[in-house]
Amino acid sequence: MKKLFLGLAVAILFGGCASSLKYIAADEVVELDVELAGVGWNGVKVPQSGIAKVFGGQGMSPELMVKNIPAEANAIVVEYNDLDYPPMKEDGGHGAYFVWTHGEQSVLIQSVAEQIYELPEGVFIEHRHMAHHEQVRGGVYLAPGSGGKNHRYEVVVKAVHKPASKKEKAVLLGIKRFLIGRY
Numbered sequence: 001m002k003k004l005f006l007g008l009a010v011a012i013l014f015g016g017c018a019s020s021l022k023y024i025a026a027d028e029v030v031e032l033d034v035e036l037a038g039v040g041w042n043g044v045k046v047p048q049s050g051i052a053k054v055f056g057g058q059g060m061s062p063e064l065m066v067k068n069i070p071a072e073a074n075a076i077v078v079e080y081n082d083l084d085y086p087p088m089k090e091d092g093g094h095g096a097y098f099v100w101t102h103g104e105q106s107v108l109i110q111s112v113a114e115q116i117y118e119l120p121e122g123v124f125i126e127h128r129h130m131a132h133h134e135q136v137r138g139g140v141y142l143a144p145g146s147g148g149k150n151h152r153y154e155v156v157v158k159a160v161h162k163p164a165s166k167k168e169k170a171v172l173l174g175i176k177r178f179l180i181g182r183y
Contacts, residue, residue, distance in 0.1 A: 022169065022170065023158070023160060023169060023170050023171065023172040024169045024170070024171050024172065025171075025172045026072075026171050026172060026173050029172055029173060029174060029175060030068060030070055030159075030173065030174040031068070031174065031175070031176060032066055032067070032068050032069065032157055032158075032159055032174040032175060032176040033066070033067040033068040033176070034064055034065070034066050034067075034155075034157045034176040034178070035064070035065045035067075036062045036063075036064065036180060037062070037063040037064060037065040037108060038050075038060070038061075038062040038063040038111055041062040041063075041180060041181065042181065043178065043179055043180060043181060044181055044182070045181050045182055045183070046144045046153060046180065046181035046182065046183040047181070050062060050143055050144060050180075050181070050183075051143060051144055051145065051183055052114060052142070052143040052144060052145030053114065053115075053143070054145060055145055055147055055148070055183075057143060057144075059113055059114035059115065059143040060111045060112070060113055060114070060143065061078075061080065061111050061112045061113075061114075061141050061143070062111065062155070062180055063108060063109060063110060063111045064078065064108070064109040064155070064157065065106065065107075065108050065109075066106060066107045066108075066109060066157055066159075066176075067105065067106040068105070068106075068174065069101055069104065069105050069106065069107065069159050069174065070159055070173040070174050071103070071105075072161050072171070072173055073101055073159035073160060073161055073173045073174065074100060074101055074103075074160075074161050074162055075098045075099065075100055075101060075159075075160050075161070075162045075170075076098060076099050076101060076107055076109065076157060076158070076159055076160075077096060077097075077098045077126050077157070077158040077160055078096060078097055078098065078109060078126075078155060078156075078157055078158075079091065079092030079095075079096040079126070079155065079156040079157075079158070080092060080093070080094035080095055080096070080129075080141065080142075080153065080154070080155055080156075080180075081093050081094055081153070081154050081155075081156065082094060082144070082146065082151050082152070082153055083151070083152040083153070083154055084146070084149070084150075084151040084152055085146070085151060087130060088129070088130050088131065088142075092126065092127060092129075092130075092156070093129065093130045093131075094129050094130075094131075094141065094142045094143075094144075094153070095127070095128060095129035095139070095140045095141040095142055096126035096127050096140070097112060097119060097123050097124060097125055097126050097140050097141065098123075098124050098126045098162075099122055099123055099124070100122070100124075101159075109123070110122070110123060112140065112141045113141070114139060114141050114142055114143040115138065115139035115141075115142065116139045116140070116141075117138065117139055117140060119140060125140050126140075127140075128140050129141060129142035144181070144183040145183075146183055148183060149183075150182050150183070151182060151183060152179055152182055153179065153180050153181055153182070153183065154177060154178060154179050154180060155177070155178065155180050156175065156176075156177045157175070157176045157177075158172055158174065158175050159172075159173045159174030159175070160172055160173060161173060
């Protein structure tokens with residue numbers, strides 16, 4: 001029943017989103033087990049290490065422990081969103097990156113610094129953040145930076161099978177969406 005409900009939720013989630021063009025949902029989409037693994041991240045309040053540098057933070061994403069990865073998945077995609085700022089509330093508005101799974105059923109995803117393109121070894125660009133502001137440089141990830149307006153920041157973690165050919169679409173095999181904190 002849980003898998004059926006999750007499958008329906010995925011269908012609804014991707015029904016009206018631009019990201020539906022990027023992934024084809026598998027017949028059975030599982031719920032991933034994802035935990036905030038970085039120091040200070042509790043899902044309630046964004047820690048100082050996670051706040052954008054322009055607001056006095058260190059601009060680092062949380063480390064994530066991802067488990068229950070389907071055997072067919074070859075990559076984990078991580079998308080960040082600000083649910084209270086419409087231009088960046090979905091589809092990885094605060095950026096998206098991925099790691100190859102190499103057949104592992106669990107993966108620890110490293111923390112990523114904001115506003116850079118030089119990602120840690122083994123982490124690759126899915127797409128850059130969508131911010132357009134004079135205080136924001138380019139880069140893949142943009143840390144929470146509402147200026148303390150209590151915005152809700154979320155992560156969407158997806159287990160996918162990325163095809164070898166760009167002519168094929170990736171298949172969504174697992175997903176987990178949750179709040180990483182408010183700032």
